[in-house]
Amino acid sequence: MNRRNQPNGVLIQMRVLAVMAYALLLGFLLVSSGCHTPPGRTAYNVASGTQASVEVVMAGWNEYVGLKHPAIADELKVKAAYAQYQVAMTAVCDAGAIYAASTVTNSAGDTGLQAALVQARENAAQSLADLAALVRSFGIKF
Amino acid sequence: MTPEAIALALTVLEFAIKEEPVIAKEIQDLLTKADATPADWLALRQRVLAKSYRDLVPNSQIPS
Numbered sequence: 594m595n596r597r598n599q600p601n602g603v604l605i606q607m608r609v610l611a612v613m614a615y616a617l618l619l620g621f622l623l624v625s626s627g628c629h630t631p632p633g634r635t636a637y638n639v640a641s642g643t644q645a646s647v648e649v650v651m652a653g654w655n656e657y658v659g660l661k662h663p664a665i666a667d668e669l670k671v672k673a674a675y676a677q678y679q680v681a682m683t684a685v686c687d688a689g690a691i692y693a694a695s696t697v698t699n700s701a702g703d704t705g706l707q708a709a710l711v712q713a714r715e716n717a718a719q720s721l722a723d724l725a726a727l728v729r730s731f732g733i734k735f
Numbered sequence: 736m737t738p739e740a741i742a743l744a745l746t747v748l749e750f751a752i753k754e755e756p757v758i759a760k761e762i763q764d765l766l767t768k769a770d771a772t773p774a775d776w777l778a779l780r781q782r783v784l785a786k787s788y789r790d791l792v793p794n795s796q797i798p799s
């Protein structure tokens with residue numbers, strides 16, 4: 594790595610550390626205030642945090658692509674994993690919107706809709722984990 | 736947690752707030768107690784779909 598590229602590497606590391614700190618803060622706040630936060634808000638915060646995380650992961654991948662110029666086939670794998678994540682995440686948002694609408698008439702919300710939201714969220718988390726693992730496989734440290 | 740670890744965590748968090756406005760917004764949202772509305776979810780959905788691979792990876796070598 595030449596000197597010109599060093600700031601990019603440091604920036605990636607700082608972004609990754611920022612996401613880790615955010616994840617720790619998210620976990621702490623969810624644990625410390627879980628019973629006081631409406632379940633819809635908790636689900637939304639987790640989903641929103643997941644989206645923020647994927648944007649940072651992709652920023653790290655972008656830096657890597659600019660520096661290392663991986664094969665097109667490798668880029669296509671990451672692109673496909675990102676597309677899979679988008680599909681899973683839109684399913685979360687759809688389930689969340691339906692659940693939120695149900696809380697207008699029933700403050701506790703529909704338990705079936707809540708379960709669907711939880712399942713969609715787990716699917717999206719798995720898609721993000723798959724994407725992050727793929728990006729990590731190229732040597733980008735998280 | 737040692738004082739050094741706390742100091743490092745605060746430094747990283749400060750960086751996150753300054754350099755990652757998206758994360759700063761998420762932290763602000765975390766402190767909001769109001770329940771999420773359908774409009775919140777639809778806005779998040781739009782944010783998810785608004786960013787294509789090409790948008791997030793402008794250095795991409797994939798032919799468009």
